[in-house]
Amino acid sequence: MNALKFIFSSLPADFSLPIIIVQHISAHSDNEWINLLNDKSNLTIKEADEKEKIACPTEQSFGRETGNVYIAPANYHLLIESDKTFSLTIDEYVNFARPSIDVLFESAAESYKHKLIGIVLTGSNNDGAKGIKRIKEYGGLAIIQDPETAESPTMPASAIAAIEPDYILSLEKIIELLIKLNNPTITQTKIS
């Protein structure tokens, strides 16, 4: 949660790439933490709605307009359809988690193919490792938080063990890289 707070209070208002997030959170959690995150950010941060279309920047708006940040609802898995809309499921827990990062990453990889950035941040189990592998298989970019800089190193370390990441960086450097990638000449979507 601290990592997300840090990232979203740092990204500028002209950050156009849509971002989709899974945060492991209690099944009974309300949305107060999303509101708090939104209050501290230049971006629009909201819960992902069933069948909602993921806002995609156009060539004109890219690097000018603010993108949207979508968060997986508590107690549901979040998937992305090929038409870039969200689906929710209440399937079994995956890696003891619902929402699970693997579930999101795998379906995002199928939908966005190589136009996808997967980011694995701090966390205390190996959810995300299989998913980031799928993202790489489809030609996406993998960014992993340097485990030495993570509050909880297990999750980034598991991801690093599963693939050859494109970048292993501290949070500060991840933010710098994201801002660089938010450039009208590159069109990608990123997921954390």
Add this chain to the structure above:
Amino acid sequence: MKSEHISELEISLLLEAIYQKYGYDFRQYSKAHIHRRIRNRMALSGLEDVSQIQSKVLKDETFAYELLQDLSITVTEMFRDKDFYKSLRENVIPILKTYPFIKIWHAGCATGEEAYSMAIIMQEEGLYDRATIYATDFNQHALNRAKEGVFSNTMMKEYTANYQLSGGKESFSDYYTSSYGNAIMNQSLKKNIVWANHNLVTDSVFAEVHLILCRNVLIYFDVDLQNKVQKLFYESLINGGILCLGSKEGLRFTDFCEKYTELDKKQKVFKKKY
């Protein structure tokens, strides 16, 4: 292309094959969901591509049955979403009390946990004896388990907490008997529940009801199929009847948005307009 990269065409051919051979129609389910479940089944059964699955499904009924279980989600809980059940007691029960008899439809009841939750509430509110609860699902295996009403004691611990958080005031353990690590639901809860096989995708209206609960079923359907099922619900409800959806579901993308009033916007409780 790598084998784990599933093509849309292969999937749609597989779903067509399942439909034509077995009559189960998954063609308008969420593609992302279907892909995930099929990929899981491929990994479990050591098959390399979707065409192999298709060939096996057509020849091997046991395998087809397994795949059917994969595609039909039976994850459910008693008193899932405490705030919903609170709202049910506060906003819906008073309306039900005005009817001399009450018909309730649990559409997509899976293994029955929500139907039992409803039965408990109806008993506590003194309405059970004039109620009929139709609990339906297309998955006969799940329906059989629902009918048995045997749940693991580990789960009952969680359900007890859910029950209490949702405003239940009785002793939850009075509703079942424990035996060999299992909880067997009381016969008195079962007697007015009618368990029936009904497929929301392919079957039609079977009763006129006062309340429909269909929670976390429509999330698996595409918009067109959601709309079709909403039509079925609309035609099954009496005027002034109540529709309860899952907390992340709604009528926003359907033709029926204007045909209901919101009794509880957040908990997705709707009342059919007269």
